[in-house]
Structures are given as structure tokens and as C-alpha cells.
Amino acid sequence: MAYMGYIRSFLEIGLNDVGLVGGKTASLGELYSVLSAQGIAVPNGFAITADAYRDALQQPGVADELHRLLDGLDKNRIRLLAAAAAKARDVIYEAMDTQPLRAQIVEAYRQFEQESGARVAVAVRSSATAEDLPTASFAGQHESFLNVRGARDLFEACRRCFASIFTDRAISYRIDNGFDHFKVALSVAVMKMVRADLAASGVVFTLDTESGFRDVVFITGCYGLGETIVQGKVDPDELYVHKPTLKQGFRQVLRRRLGGKQIRMIYGKRGGSHATATRAVPDAERRRFCISDAEVLSLADIAVRIEEHYSRHAGTAMPMDIEWAKDGSDGKLYIIQARPETVASQRSPDVYETYNLKGHGPVIVTGRAVGEKIASGRTRRIATTRDLAAFKPGEILVAPATSPDWEPVMKKAAGVITDKGGRTCHAAIVARELGIPAVVGATHATEKLKTGTAVTISCAEGDTGSVYQGTIAFDVTRTPVSKLKQPRTAIMVNVGTPEMAFRTAMQPQAGVGLARMEFIISEHIGVHPMALLKPEKVTSAKARNVIARLVQGYSRPSDFFIQRLAEGIGTIAAAFYPKPVIVRLSDFKTNEYASLLGGEAFEPKEENPMLGFRGAARYSHPAYAEGFALECAALRRVREDMGLSNLRIMVPFCRTVEEGRRVIATMAEHGLKRGENGLEIFVMCEIPNNVIQIDAFSELFDGFSIGSNDLTQLTLGVDRDSDIVAFDFDERDPGMLEMFRQAVTGAKRNGRHVGICGEAPANYPEIARYLTRLGIDSISVNPASVFRTMAAVLEAESSADEAKT
Numbered sequence: 001m002a003y004m005g006y007i008r009s010f011l012e013i014g015l016n017d018v019g020l021v022g023g024k025t026a027s028l029g030e031l032y033s034v035l036s037a038q039g040i041a042v043p044n045g046f047a048i049t050a051d052a053y054r055d056a057l058q059q060p061g062v063a064d065e066l067h068r069l070l071d072g073l074d075k076n077r078i079r080l081l082a083a084a085a086a087k088a089r090d091v092i093y094e095a096m097d098t099q100p101l102r103a104q105i106v107e108a109y110r111q112f113e114q115e116s117g118a119r120v121a122v123a124v125r126s127s128a129t130a131e132d133l134p135t136a137s138f139a140g141q142h143e144s145f146l147n148v149r150g151a152r153d154l155f156e157a158c159r160r161c162f163a164s165i166f167t168d169r170a171i172s173y174r175i176d177n178g179f180d181h182f183k184v185a186l187s188v189a190v191m192k193m194v195r196a197d198l199a200a201s202g203v204v205f206t207l208d209t210e211s212g213f214r215d216v217v218f219i220t221g222c223y224g225l226g227e228t229i230v231q232g233k234v235d236p237d238e239l240y241v242h243k244p245t246l247k248q249g250f251r252q253v254l255r256r257r258l259g260g261k262q263i264r265m266i267y268g269k270r271g272g273s274h275a276t277a278t279r280a281v282p283d284a285e286r287r288r289f290c291i292s293d294a295e296v297l298s299l300a301d302i303a304v305r306i307e308e309h310y311s312r313h314a315g316t317a318m319p320m321d322i323e324w325a326k327d328g329s330d331g332k333l334y335i336i337q338a339r340p341e342t343v344a345s346q347r348s349p350d351v352y353e354t355y356n357l358k359g360h361g362p363v364i365v366t367g368r369a370v371g372e373k374i375a376s377g378r379t380r381r382i383a384t385t386r387d388l389a390a391f392k393p394g395e396i397l398v399a400p401a402t403s404p405d406w407e408p409v410m411k412k413a414a415g416v417i418t419d420k421g422g423r424t425c426h427a428a429i430v431a432r433e434l435g436i437p438a439v440v441g442a443t444h445a446t447e448k449l450k451t452g453t454a455v456t457i458s459c460a461e462g463d464t465g466s467v468y469q470g471t472i473a474f475d476v477t478r479t480p481v482s483k484l485k486q487p488r489t490a491i492m493v494n495v496g497t498p499e500m501a502f503r504t505a506m507q508p509q510a511g512v513g514l515a516r517m518e519f520i521i522s523e524h525i526g527v528h529p530m531a532l533l534k535p536e537k538v539t540s541a542k543a544r545n546v547i548a549r550l551v552q553g554y555s556r557p558s559d560f561f562i563q564r565l566a567e568g569i570g571t572i573a574a575a576f577y578p579k580p581v582i583v584r585l586s587d588f589k590t591n592e593y594a595s596l597l598g599g600e601a602f603e604p605k606e607e608n609p610m611l612g613f614r615g616a617a618r619y620s621h622p623a624y625a626e627g628f629a630l631e632c633a634a635l636r637r638v639r640e641d642m643g644l645s646n647l648r649i650m651v652p653f654c655r656t657v658e659e660g661r662r663v664i665a666t667m668a669e670h671g672l673k674r675g676e677n678g679l680e681i682f683v684m685c686e687i688p689n690n691v692i693q694i695d696a697f698s699e700l701f702d703g704f705s706i707g708s709n710d711l712t713q714l715t716l717g718v719d720r721d722s723d724i725v726a727f728d729f730d731e732r733d734p735g736m737l738e739m740f741r742q743a744v745t746g747a748k749r750n751g752r753h754v755g756i757c758g759e760a761p762a763n764y765p766e767i768a769r770y771l772t773r774l775g776i777d778s779i780s781v782n783p784a785s786v787f788r789t790m791a792a793v794l795e796a797e798s799s800a801d802e803a804k805t
Contacts, residue, residue: 006052006101007108010045010191015313021047022127022187027338035309040302041334044115045122045191046108048101050129053162053186056095063182065091066166070181075172075408078389088166096159105158106151108190119149121193121267123336124157126164129185130174141170141404142186146225147193147267147275154190161188169407176411194336197266198328200290201226202236203424204299205341206243206307207319209432210372210423212344213502213575214319216254217241217300220424221290223281224264226323232401232421232428233278235260235368235441237289241300242574242642250643253293254574255498255567257463259422260441261286287552291326298333299324306338319345343432350482352507355460356784358473364449365417367442369458369465370428372503374474375415375437376456379449382406396457398449402427410434415457417445417467439465462499479787484508487793489772492580492780494757497523498568501575504783508790511579512572513705513780514650514757517586517631520568522596525561526550529627531598532557538598547597558630565634566642573644580646582682582705582757586631587652589614610719615653615684620666632670639677650682650705655689657696664700674702682753685743686710694746704747705780706740708758715739731760731767740767744774753777759785765792772796 013021013029021029031042057063069084069091113120126142143164145157164170165186174181194201202221207214220229220236228234238257245252261281268274291299303322311318323337355374380395382388385405391397393412400419402410403426410416410430416438418427423440431438437459439445445467449455456472459465492513493504498520521529527547531538535557538544551557573581589609594600602623606612618624638644649672654660660683664674667681674681683690683697686707690697694704708731713720715736718729730736740756747754755778761768762785771779772793781789 005104006049007104008047008049010047013047019129020049020051020187022050022129023339024125024127024337025187025189028189028191031335031338035306038305040305041332043192043194043334043336045189046112048105048158048188048190050185050187052096052101053165056092056098056162059095062091062095066181070171073171075175078408081168081171081408085166085168085171089163092166093159093163096162102155105155109151109154116192121147121149122154123191123193124148124154124161125189125191126161127187127189128165129187130179141167141173143167145275146227158188162186167404169404172408172411191336194325194334195327195329196225196325197264199326200224201323201325202229204303204322204324205319206303207341207344208502209344210370211502211506212347213506214317215243215574215577216502217243217303219296219299220422222259222261222264223285223290224266225276226325227276228263228265228278229422229424230426232418232425232440234262234422235420236422236424237261238422239296240571241297242577243304244577245574245643246297246300246304248643250641251297252642253296254642255571256289258287258289261290295326295333302333302335306335310338310340350480352479352481354477354784356475356477357458357460358475361456361468361470361472364455364467364469365439365442365445366464366466367417367439367445368423369461369463370423370431370440371435371437371459373435373437374456374458374460376454376471377414379451379453379455381446381449381451396455398445400446401425402430417442417449417457419443419445437465439467442467462497464499481508484787484790485794487790487797489776489793489797490778491786491790491793492755492778493783493786494780495572498571500783501572505575507783507786509786510778511576512581513755513778515569515572515581515583517565517569517584518588518592520565521586524568525564526597527561528593528596528599528602529561529630530602530624532561533626537601539601540598543598561630562634562637565631566637569634569647570638570642570644573638573647576646577644578646580648582648582650583635584650584652584684585619587615616651616659616663617655620662625666628666629670632667632672636671639679645678648680648682650684652684653686653710654683655687657693657700660697660700688715688739691739691743691746694743695750698747698750698752701752703753703755704743706743706754706756706758708756708760711739712736732764737770740771741774744771744776748775755780761792762789768792769796773800
């Protein structure tokens with residue numbers, strides 16, 4: 001296509017043309033002109049340059065009127081801001097109605113029709129010259145129009161796009177970020193529509209949006225046009241892919257969450273305000289992911305290539321925010337936008353900040369956590385824009401969803417709660433930019449939270465955000481990481497929940513000394529594995545119905561268990577890759593197993609479950625052997641299919657050497673053979689017999705992890721769950737110190753790794769110092785204890801060094 005004047009084809013523009021066509025359109029040109037040749041599908045289109053807007057400002061009286069409206073405007077006076085913005089938009093809308101511009105747009109569309117068909121549907125998107133920069137984003141500040149057909153409607157949509165440079169939110173954003181209203185111009189991109197109304201669309205980030213963790217691709221998707229995700233009207237599917245193993249050729253989705261996908265946006269039958277419409281999604285479709293695993297991996301591949309291209313151009317790592325759409329007509333995946341991610345990637349890596357609740361209260365609602373922070377305040381329920389004027393600084397905004405027009409008010413909020421939306425909806429995006437916590441997709445929040453209710457929002461407890469009743473105290477810890485010296489002794493972390501893995505991996509540590517399988521089974525699976533293998537033995541009709549719903553869509557009920565467990569363990573292993581991650585095989589007691597769905601039919605009732613049918617004794621026993629096979633299948637998937645060979649396996653509560661041999665043999669039968677593909681198998685050193693026979697256990701296992709809780713309990717004969725004798729439970733007892741000494745020296749004598757994964761070194765710095773002097777290889781503590789444990793270990797190492805000299 002040959003264009004002139006204000007029009008440029010996508011082939012003619014690239015990343016160096018931001019001043020001419022704005023950030024968004026420059027990026028579209030780069031995608032089409034460079035990356036489409038590399039096999040990345042990008043719809044064609046053309047741009048109306050920012051010169052058209054600049055020339056409009058030169059018309060008599062236009063700039064003067066805008067100065068009169070905007071100079072000295074107080075953005076905090078919401079009604080005055082809205083009135084001035086509306087008049088400014090009218091000024092630009094009229095100024096853009098020129099015969100030369102109309103003629104050029106009509107001719108460009110006519111040529112586009114020759115290539116793409118008569119009355120081809122296009123998307124019309126605004127693109128500011130200060131937009132989509134590495135440190136600032138005008139995303140959502142200006143208008144876009146979908147399913148625009150015909151030259152007349154196209155010209156109208158372009159005028160409205162140009163006028164949207166003066167939306168309330170755009171004016172407020174420029175003031176907050178120090179942009180001169182008259183030095184920012186607007187371009188318009190006209191792009192062929194992808195028939196996502198017949199398929200699906202969504203957003204891809206090349207990092208985790210909450211933690212800023214950069215080794216994953218995070219993909220969201222819904223049915224139909226993707227505007228419903230941004231508007232927060234749907235709860236989208238969420239999927240993760242691990243970049244390092246993807247680049248090595250491993251083709252597995254790391255983790256997935258099925259979204260509600262309540263509605264789909266489709267093409268409307270008329271133009272203008274009726275260009276799109278929404279329809280409810282049938283339940284059968286909602287229960288399925290909107291795209292296949294193969295398509296998820298294709299999107300991840302594309303996203304990584306785009307990130308690499310933009311990073312080379314910038315000369316520095318450039319995480320990306322990418323929009324995608326699947327065309328229901330040709331089945332292809334298209335990239336329809338790519339911009340630098342401007343929130344998580346801009347956080348300072350030198351300070352590690354953690355928020356911790358100091359108490360709890362009744363939970364009113366839960367949803368998706370955004371922001372990893374905590375805030376308290378009184379709620380303000382907002383139903384329509386008319387309610388915004390009453391909003392007071394420091395309140396918690398509660399609404400079905402938020403709109404870009406609300407941003408001036410959202411800047412005053414301590415936190416945000418919405419009924420609908422996922423982690424890439426408007427409310428989530430703005431909350432991240434403002435640095436406030438948000439709980440999105442909190443169903444029925446607007447019904448349960450009346451205006452004036454005192455609440456505490458916690459987004460610091462994993463993926464799930466909780467809204468607690470009342471004001472709950474919390475503390476904030478800020479640690480300057482760059483000044484932190486690492487000890488020679490490896491300081492590792494204990495991780496129970498996959499949701500906290502990415503965040504925890506970003507703090508100083510040497511890997512995971514203990515990943516607890518039980519949490520994943522109880523929180524992410526919830527069903528006894530034998531109930532999935534032998535459902536006929538489950539006597540409760542209610543439990544059978546719940547299990548049937550959970551396993552819908554899986555070829556076999558056991559596949560549900562294997563996939564969920566593999567994705568939970570895999571998420572932890574991926575977060576710390578390639579550092580070692582030691583996962584402990586399931587160590588529920590029989591009463592805990594029985595509390596799982598369907599569990600009562602498969603567990604004996606014991607007087608003392610702590611010393612009963614637990615740990616290694618279960619794995620080859622006929623009562624649980626088939627369930628253990630599912631655990632092994634999940635671990636094989638993590639190591640072999642996901643490529644996470646940094647995963648090590650630890651056997652808990654192994655009473656005798658013979659029991660250890662049986663476990664090793666059983667694992668080998670299930671494809672987990674010690675030494676094969678670098679597999680290391682550790683054992684918990686938590687029974688006095690493990691210490692007494694450490695030489696014999698060393699012949700079977702590659703390493704030991706001292707479990708100070710059980711070892712103390714069994715050495716001192718104290719029930720750790722009994723309040724009345726709790727005073728006798730003390731890891732500092734001389735007998736316990738001797739147990740630690742024998743365990744460490746025995747393992748070292750046999751050339752085996754030895755660590756500790758209890759909280760004793762964190763609770764008692766003197767134990768950390770004692771173990772360090774013994775030469776223990778690693779100390780693994782909860783994430784909150786890492787920094788103080790490091791300090792105690794560094795002190796001990798320094799004292800030992802001084803003693804030598």
C-alpha cells in the first residue's frame with residue numbers, strides 16, 4: 001500500500017518512530033515489519049501520525065482554549081476536572097474534522113479494503129507519543145474502538161480517539177507523572193480485527209505480575225474479545241510457563257488456574273456504540289480452558305522471542321506486556337500489541353520488602369491477591385460514577401469492577417476490592433501502579449461490604465487475597481539486600497505454598513531445604529489419593545459428588561491428583577531453578593489423611609497418630625502403595641517432563657534401615673531410581689535411630705536433613721502438641737545438642753550432605769551458631785527468618801575464623 005501525508009503503513013514504522021506515531025503504534029509497526037517475518041502472526045494496518053494532531057493544535061484559537069481549560073487545573077477537584085476534560089475533548093474533536101485528514105483516512109481505508117475485503121472490520125486505537133515507554137505507561141488512558149466498519153465510521157472513531165487525549169484519567173496521569181499536556185501528542189492505529197469473538201484472547205506478561213519474578217511467562221485468557229479482561233468483567237484463565245526449561249525444549253505448562261470466564265464479547269450487528277455485545281458463556285465451556293496447552297506453549301514461545309527482540313533494541317532486559325488473540329476463522333494465534341511492562345520490572349532489587357499480619361480476624365471475602373501488601377481502612381462502596389465524589393482519602397474502594405474514569409479517585413484509596421476481574425484487569429493494573437493492595441474477583445464483595453465497614457486487606461499471604469473484618473495490626477520489614485553478606489553455610493528456605501514461591505525465590509537464599517508436599521495435597525487437591533483410585537469405597541454421597549466435580553475433564557480421576565501435585569511441586573522447583581529444591585514425600589498422620597475428601601474409608605483410627613502409620617511405613621504398605629505410586633508419578637513429571645532436574649526427594653520418618661531399603665526399591669519401581677538423571681534421595685534425620693545408625697543410613701541415602709521438632713520430641717519423650725509439658729520441649733537441651741553433634745559429624749564422616757530444616761536455628765541463634773561450628777552444610781528456615789539466621793551464622797563463621805588465626 002502506498003500512503004502519503006498523515007498516513008503510514010505498519011511496514012513503514014518501527015520502535016524508533018515514537019515521536020511520529022506514539023509508543024503503541026510504533027510497537028505495532030515493529031511487530032509487523034520485523035517479527036512477522038520470523039513467523040509471529042501480526043494483523044496488518046496503518047497509522048494516522050501525531051502530525052495530524054499537532055496540526056490541529058495550530059488552528060486558530062485551539063491551543064488558547066485548551067490553555068484556558070487546563071492551566072492551573074486542580075485534578076483533585078473531581079467535578080471541575082470532569083467538566084474541563086469534557087470541554088477539551090470537544091475542542092479536539094471539532095479541530096480534527098478537516099477535509100485533508102478525512103480524505104486521507106478514507107483513501108487509506110479504501111486501499112486496505114482492496115487487500116482485506118470490503119467493509120473490513122478494524123480496531124481503532126489511540127497511541128500517545130509518551131506512551132508505552134520502559135518507565136511509564138499510558139495504557140487505558142485513551143479510547144479504543146472495536147469492530148469499526150466503513151470509511152465514515154472509521155473517521156468518526158479516529159476523531160474520538162484523538163479527542164481522548166483529554167480524558168479525565170489522561171489529564172490526571174500526565175499531571176502525576178510530570179508530562180506537559182502540550183508536549184504529548186496522539187497518533188491513531190487502525191488494525192485489521194482478529195476474529196477472537198469466535199475464539200479467545202488475553203494478555204501475556206513475560207514476568208510474574210505480583211512478585212516481579214522474571215523466569216516465567218504469565219498468560220491470561222477468556223472467550224471472545226479481550227476487552228472484558230481489561231474491564232474486569234470476567235475472571236480469566238491463568239497459566240504459567242517456565243522460561244529456562246522452555247528454552248531447553250521442555251513443553252509443559254508449569255501451573256494453571258481455571259477462570260470463571262462468565263461472559264464473552266462478540267461483534268455487534270450495528271456500528272458505533274453497538275459495535276460489540278456481550279453474551280453469557282455456557283457452563284460446559286466455562287469448565288474448559290479457553291485455549292489448549294499447545295497454544296499456551298506457542299504463546300510462551302512467541303512472548304520470549306518478543307522479549308528478547310525488545311531487550312536487544314533497548315540494550316537491557318525488557319519484560320513485556322503483550323496482548324494476544326486467537327482467530328476463530330483460521331485458528332491462528334495473533335499478537336495485537338506489545339509494550340514494556342512498567343510496574344513490577346521497575347521495582348528496586350536492592351530492597352526486599354515484606355508485609356506480615358500480626359493477627360487475624362473473621363474473613364469476609366476472598367479473591368485474587370494483587371500487590372503483596374496489607375492495608376486497613378473503612379470501605380466505600382461505589383456503584384456508579386455519581387458515588388465517586390463522596391470518596392475520602394484512605395478509604396477502601398469496593399465496586400463490582402473499576403473503570404479508567406475512576407483513576408483520579410483510585411489514587412486516594414488505601415486499597416481496592418472488586419466483585420469481578422483477574423490479575424490483568426483494570427483494577428489490578430492501576431493498584432500495582434499505585435502501590436496499593438487489591439483483592440479482585442472477590443465474589444459478592446459489594447453485597448457483604450457496606451460503606452463504613454472497617455476492614456484489613458491482606459495480599460501478603462499468597463495468590464489468595466483476604467478481606468478481614470476489623471483493623472488488624474501488621475508490620476513491614478525492609479532489608480537492603482545489596483549490603484547483605486552471604487555466609488559460607490548455605491541458608492535455605494522452607495516452602496509450603498507454591499503461591500509464595502516466586503516471591504520467596506527473589507530474596508537471598510541457597511535453594512529450598514524443605515518443600516512440604518502435604519500443603520499442596522490438602523489445599524490444591526483436597527482428596528485422598530486412594531479415594532480417586534477406589535471411589536466405590538467412599539461411603540459419603542456428598543464426598544462422591546464433590547470428587548466427581550473436581551475430576552471433570554480428566555481422563556482418569558488419578559490424573560487430577562498427578563497434575564495438581566506436579567504443578568504445585570513444579571512451581572516451587574521452577575521458582576528456585578537451578579538451585580536445589582528438596583521436596584519431602586507426604587507426611588500426613590492418619591487423622592490428617594482421614595480429613596481429606598473420602599479419606600475416612602482408607603485410614604485406621606489410631607490412639608497416637610504421631611507414632612503410627614506415617615512416613616516411610618506407608619509407601620510400600622498395601623493400604624497406601626497405590627496412592628504412593630501417584631506421588632511418584634507427579635515427581636517424575638516434574639523432573640522428566642517439566643525438566644526440573646534440580647528437584648531432590650526426601651523420605652520422612654524412616655524408622656529403620658530396612659524400611660529405607662524398601663522405600664528406595666519402591667521408588668525405583670515407579671521410575672525414581674537414585675542416581676539416574678542426577679536424582680538424589682535424602683532422608684529426614686528425625687528419629688534417634690537415624691542418628692544411632694547414621695553410617696548404615698548413609699549407604700542408602702545421598703543426604704540428611706535434621707528435623708529438629710520430631711527429633712526433640714522423641715529424644716526428650718515430650719509430646720510437642722501437649723500444652724501441659726510444653727515447658728520440657730527445648731532443642732537447647734544438652735542431650736539434643738549431642739544428637740545434633742552426632743548427626744552432623746556422622747554424615748560428614750560418610751561424605752553425605754547434612755542440613756537442618758526445623759525452626760530451632762531461627763528461634764535460637766545459639767543453635768545456629770553451634771551447628772555452624774560443627775560444620776553443617778545447610779540451615780533451612782522459614783522465609784521470614786532468613787535474614788536473622790544469616791546474621792547469626794555469619795557471626796559464628798567469623799568467630800571460627802578468628803579462633804583459627
